[in-house]
Amino acid sequence: xxxxxxxxxxxxxxxxxxxxxxxxxDGQPHAIVELTAGSGLSRQAISKHLAVLHEAGLVQSRRVxxxxxxxxxxxxxxxxRSYLAMVSRxxxxxxxxxxxxxxx
Amino acid sequence: xxxxxxxxxxxxxxxxxxxxxxxxxDGQPHAIVELTAGSGLSRQAISKHLAVLHEAGLVQSRRVxxxxxxxxxxxxxxxxRSYLAMVSRxxxxxxxxxxxxxxx
DNA sequence: AAAAAGCGCTACTTTCTGGTTGCATTTATC
DNA sequence: GATAAATGCAACCAGAAAGTAGCGCTTTTT
Numbered sequence: 001x002x003x004x005x006x007x008x009x010x011x012x013x014x015x016x017x018x019x020x021x022x023x024x025x026d027g028q029p030h031a032i033v034e035l036t037a038g039s040g041l042s043r044q045a046i047s048k049h050l051a052v053l054h055e056a057g058l059v060q061s062r063r064v065x066x067x068x069x070x071x072x073x074x075x076x077x078x079x080x081r082s083y084l085a086m087v088s089r090x091x092x093x094x095x096x097x098x099x100x101x102x103x104x
Numbered sequence: 105x106x107x108x109x110x111x112x113x114x115x116x117x118x119x120x121x122x123x124x125x126x127x128x129x130d131g132q133p134h135a136i137v138e139l140t141a142g143s144g145l146s147r148q149a150i151s152k153h154l155a156v157l158h159e160a161g162l163v164q165s166r167r168v169x170x171x172x173x174x175x176x177x178x179x180x181x182x183x184x185r186s187y188l189a190m191v192s193r194x195x196x197x198x199x200x201x202x203x204x205x206x207x208x
Numbered sequence: 209a210a211a212a213a214g215c216g217c218t219a220c221t222t223t224c225t226g227g228t229t230g231c232a233t234t235t236a237t238c
Numbered sequence: 239g240a241t242a243a244a245t246g247c248a249a250c251c252a253g254a255a256a257g258t259a260g261c262g263c264t265t266t267t268t
Contacts (some may be wrong), residue, residue: 001126006119013114014256018105018191025194033214045257047215052255066214066265076204077192087122088181090129118226147229151245156225161257170235204243 004057011056012080016041017049021058021072029062029069092097108161109187116184117162120145121153125162125176133166133173 011017016039023035036046050070053059058076061068116123120143127139140150154174157163162180165172 001122003119006117006122007191008115008117009113012188012191013110013112013117015107015110016256018110018113022105022193025191027195028183031214040259041256043215044217044259047255062213068215070130072192072195074192074195077188081185081188084116084181084185087116087125087129088176088185091131091176091178120226135244145246146228148229148247153227167245172245193235 001083004079005086008056008076008080008083011052011058014049014052016045017053019049020046020049020053024059024070024072027072029064029071031067031069032052033067035070105187105190108183110192112162112180112184112187115156115162117124118153118156120149121157123151124153124157128163128174128176131176133168133175135171135173137171139174 012021020035022060024030032043032047032050035050036043039046050059050061054061054070055094056076057079060069060073061070063069110168116125123143124139128134136147136151136154140147143150154163154165158165158174160180161183162177163174164177165174167173
């Protein structure tokens with residue numbers, strides 16, 4: 001398992017950040033103030049969360065005039081997907097499904 | 105996005121726990137001492153990590169005699185997968201791929 | 209040119225997390 | 239029955255994380 005796997009999942013492991021990703025689902029760039037609106041948190045808090053997502057490669061930012069616009073980076077999420085696949089590959093076959101069927 | 109999504113990703117967001125899941129890839133139950141061996145950490149530390157994985161529903165345990173044996177719970181990982189799909193569903197089509205192609 | 213909007217950066221507080229140690233308990237073994 | 243093995247539980251500690259507030263800088267807006 002690669003070293004950057006854990007940071008990606010850690011970035012996803014926060015309700016606020018998941019909500020942010022939800023807001024970015026449209027694939028369009030959004031400014032920080034816009035993302036802060038209705039979050040119940042301060043602008044700096046949201047900014048920090050966006051930085052974490054950026055660090056993990058899940059999000060991307062562009063500075064346009066006086067505002068920073070964030071958008072999803074599909075490759076990042078794709079990477080998370082492939083890591084999950086690595087975890088489950090072993091029993092992700094007929095036998096694996098059989099085992100999970102018997103459990104509990 | 106469901107409330108239990110973040111805890112699952114948070115549980116995955118630690119190198120030690122990812123390594124533990126790696127060790128459980130064979131689908132077989134493993135005792136704590138066994139999982140501790142070669143980890144460089146104390147038994148209690150590993151035990152705590154397993155508790156986190158259990159809490160997130162990624163792992164399952166059975167007490168057999170004097171030892172607790174842990175094994176993967178495929179449904180948990182499957183759930184993580186579906187949550188990731190929720191995040192990316194919107195731009196997981198031809199248009200989405202086109203956008204990601206243009207970026208950077 | 210003055211005011212306001214949008215950010216970034218730093219400092220600070222509080223809570224969570226990962227890790228340790230020590231001790232009690234249950235189960236195997238001799 | 240005594241000893242060793244495998245856990246569970248609780249207390250404790252240091253560092254990271256989530257949050258706030260304040261200040262200064264750049265870019266719009268009026």
